[in-house]
Amino acid sequence: MSKKYSIFITVLFCLFIFGFGIALLVLPDREFSEQENRYLTQFEAPTLDSVFGEEGKFMTDFEKYVNDQFPLRDQWIQLKAWSERLSGKQENNKVYFGTDGQQTLFAQYTKPTDLAQRVNYVNQLGANLDVPVYFGLIPDKTWVWADRLPDHAPLADDGSTIRDAQALMSGDVNFIDLSDALHGEDVFYRTDHHWTTMGAYQGYTALMSAMNGSFTLLDSEPTLVSDSFYGTTWSSAGAGWVKPDEMYTWVPDNGFTGNTTVTRYPEGLPIEGCTLYDRSKLEVKDKYSMFLGGNQGLCVIQNPDAQGGKLLVIRDSYADSLAPFLSLDYQEVHLFDLRYNRTSLKQYVADNGIDQVLVLYSSSNFSTDANLFLLGF
Amino acid sequence: MVFSTPYFLFLYLPAVLFLYYISPLKFRNFILLIFNLLFYGWGEPVYILLMIFTIVLDYFAGIIVHRCKVRGNDKGARWAVGISLGLNLAILFFFKYWVLVASTLQGFGLNVPTFDLVLPIGISFYTFQTMTYPVDIYRGDAELPKNLINFGTFVTLFPQLIAGPIIKYKELADQMASRTHSPEKFASGVQIFIVGLGKKVLLANNIGQLWDVYLATPGAELTTLGAWLGILAFSLQLYFDFSGYSDMAVGMGRMLGFEFLENFNYPYLAKSATEFWRRWHISLGSWFREYLYIPLGGNRVKAGRLVFNLFVVWACTGLWHGASWNFLLWGLYFFVIIVFERFFFSRVLKKLPGWVGHIYGLFIVMVGWALFAVEDFSAMGLYLKAMFGMGAGLLDGDFLYYLRSYLPILVIAILAATPLAKTLWYKAPVRARQVAIPVLALAGLALATAYLVDGTYNPFLYFRF
Known part of the structure; x- marks a missing residue:
């Protein structure tokens, strides 16, 4: 790999992980997901107790928060469903796809x-x-x-x-x-x-x-x-x-x-x-x-x-x-x-x-x- | 922290890379140390104290061993090595094996507390990395680190902290002191990392769901083909999970300027159990060889002693994989087979055609995974019975459903466990590869992100190690 090409690959990768990371931090958080029909986890500032006590409640909540508020969450979920369907799976997330062109x-x-x-x-x-x-x-x-x-x-x-x-x-x-x-x-x-x-x-x-x-x-x-x-x-x-x-x-x-x-x-x-x-x-x-x-x-x-x-x-x-x-x-x-x-x-x-x-x-x-x-x- | 999560991939990793690269060279190890401790303490913050204790213990043990040696005090040096080894093993024993020992003793009616300890993440990996450091100082194989920060950064290095490869201090000492950073190194790291991410998220997690189905199937309902499909799924899940993690470690290591050794070499191509262990988790095998097998006398001993040496190594290898008796059984299973191969069967195997060896090797390894994966002994018995034709018939509707659903992914995974893709890749013209790399990298990242964002299903197999 030439230096130029390596820089190109490096930039591509960094754009992806930095881009979504920054978008996650900057974009406003959603309260409710229409697609999933449920309330999404919100950010809660860490406290001494939530970090060191309560079995790391801050950390587990933060992980949920990142998953729930991830930019384009609904689209990622649909991409995964598509991928499962195209890879021949007959189900996704505990739901069977009907044999009528996966419409039921x-x-x-x-x-x-x-x-x-x-x-x-x-x-x-x-x-x-x-x-x-x-x-x-x-x-x-x-x-x-x-x-x-x-x-x-x-x-x-x-x-x-x-x-x-x-x-x-x-x-x-x-x-x-x-x-x-x-x-x-x-x-x-x-x-x-x-x-x-x-x-x-x-x-x-x-x-x-x-x-x-x-x-x-x-x-x-x-x-x-x-x-x-x-x-x-x-x-x-x-x-x-x-x-x-x-x-x-x-x-x-x-x-x-x-x-x-x-x-x-x-x-x-x-x-x-x-x-x-x-x-x-x-x-x-x-x-x-x-x-x-x-x-x-x-x-x-x-x-x-x-x-x-x-x-x-x-x-x-x-x-x-x-x-x-x-x-x-x-x-x-x-x-x-x-x-x-x-x-x-x-x-x-x-x-x-x-x-x-x-x-x-x-x-x-x-x-x-x-x-x-x-x-x- | 776990690599295959959105918060690691999109918050932690960018933060590490950013602060690492804007810092002057001499502060980079310190920056890494801080992030390593955050990584380690994320799941269980109090264990940071345990980690710091281990670092300080081994660091000063190294200094004492070194001073004793300089002064010609061999006895003092040996004592220092012995004490630090003993303390490290005591920590490992207490945090990893005490629950097993105590609950087993309770089974005999003895009243011993289990303490209900949470296993400190990666303890099996990092204690193995650090406790041999004073040994290497004693043997003259390693130099003293420049300072505590360099040593602490080595011990906690996040890419390989929780799932290996197991790296000895002497292998990384030079890189801890100084290492080069270049776009070429970074870009190659990116590629290895994405391959590892794909192995873990797209193959291992996916096929793992098939194994979960068969693990949850009551033993009496298992069919023969179903049990084999389940064990095939587990074999592929474990390999892609573990080697995916190793690849991610190697990849992120390169992004930070480190070079780690590869940990796997297409293990399922092995034509015997002996060969499998030269291809599987290479860094663990070499650790046991260097610090246990050879000190016991290795193979330059009489046959009886050799069998004993092998017994010790395989019992330890088994138990290293988890604090549960089935792992000991699994280790001893390999002990028996490797002794059998060493004294007799390897000579027979050499004369047979290669495909016989492949079938033999896979058969041994897959039966072994049944011992490894099914912890409950009565369930394990039923699973093995089903595998050997004494289950609920040959196949059932469930088997047909799952085979059909998972066939494409199984075929992809089986091919990916061979060097085929790599061979084809390097046969392609350079130009085509240059076009393919960014396309495949982005597709891999996007698909992995989709599965991670969707999935609460992201088990991590190595918390127990």
Whole structure:
């Protein structure tokens, strides 16, 4: 190597490491990452205690800070995803790439090791209550869309969670087998783990057939409300090549008769006069929270024109897009999220004159949620 | 601190290079010393005190040995060497092996405290580098350093502090006193560094995820081909992790004007266990040869004593790799095979065609990695059973999935473990290479950055050493 050429290589290398290093220090720090849907680590000045005590807290926090605030972080993550895809990998960051040109993303599914314990909490609920209790598990995307999962993908739902749960039920609970309830190209979002409005409708018909003997047939078409939804699975995968999902609503904001009202309890206190959809959420990354406005301990939907009585749904976020359909058949639908609501269920059922109780979880949330024990109280 | 992290690559390294090169020559060792201590203390600041103690201990031991020798006091010199060796080994023993000894004794019902010590990073490497310094002064192989700063800078030199290569003071003494800096040296360092970074981040970390899958697979579910795929992944991960670190060390050394010796020479081309150890972690092998094997009498002794000498060296080599009994087992495994080769099999091997030797060598080494990588003995037993056909069948769906996913990267890694790329590289015309270097360097840096920024997955295999 000549001297000139060596200087060229040296300068190139230094430009790269000095350039990004200086950019990291100079550029303003970001608070929140839309792509990852989480808050990013901020810089905290070192103190004697954070350096020499607390197991080097300053150092570990600083490492996180540099990673989180690294210039062009989102683009680096996407470059890595591209590199994995081009090198023949069928997954990235615990997300499988579908065989449909890597357009469908699957969060990996791990079977629970303590299913019997979890089902037992549901059985306890059934034994505690005098009203009919129904239990359904929404099959995982890796089960319903197994045909577009990579061959032999190890971490997928093989249908055994629902089958085993059914075998573990006591006589106090009516099990609703949803393992064969969802069909079609549009029942899940490609970029998110949730079911779509169409998927939720299929789930609704299966649930209602079991609980009510009938369901409301819709003759209208779903309405497109967004064509730019990137879900959480997309965030994990960093899969920049994936096309966004479309989002639909089917039941109008205040029901088909215009009389449906929604009371939300996001912080415990009621917010009255809400509708089935919070369209402001369509402007942010987490668009799925458009359904009923996102996570909350309790949400009550009232439809005075419905035939049925009062339904309590103990649920995860999949129920947000299901609830508009349920409100067609029940005068009151109470949505109860154990993660944010510690009220005694027995008490709640008695106080509110609940007629039917539905425990409805997605298979993956049911396998991992740490709050199911509350069902037993 | 770990090389393969954004904060090292984009903050620490530029800061070192900048302050190093704007300082006058005579302050450069001091600048390095400060940064070395920052590097060392980053994970566990209190251990800086331990490091300073080691530096001062060996520095003054060297001076005492030297003075005794000048005055013809051989006995005094030997005592000084002995005491400093003893203290160094005691530190190494206490910080690295006490937990193992204590927990083993607890297993026998004895009530001894484990102290729950965190292993000081790189202790196995730097104690080996420093404790032989008084020995070399005694043997007349090394001169006294000019001052404490030069010696301290040598002991803590960050490019090779935590993962080698193990460099003896006598090899680096001249460079500590004075070394040249040039764009040619820097640019060659850049290239070696980027190759090392790529080996570590793009190959080792990537293939390591495949090994993690098989390590986590319950022993009863392992299939034969799956177990071999797992061990293949581990073999490649360990090699690229370790040699990647060595390359980064050599590369950054050159950027700072140092020349370190290479630590690996395509180990997986070895045609026997004996040859493997001449190609793998060369600086460790040469250390044990010079300071343990030859002082024990080496091979110029009777057969029985030779076997004993080999036993001691391989037991120590095994335990050096980690404070866990499986590493001892792994060392003794090589002891048995190397004795077997020495007294009998090497003569047979010479007569067989080369490819038989390659298969034999790889087989020995890969079975050895199973002992090395699976620390729990019952899990190790199940893993070996699966490798030898007594597992849950020949293959399963998981194997097909992982083979398909990792095939391209495995092929790249296997080729990269041979001299093929190097041979082709030097066959290319100079002009083509000149165009390719900046393109490959930038692509390598960019891809490595992408994987580092993305990854919380950046395990470092050598914290245990």
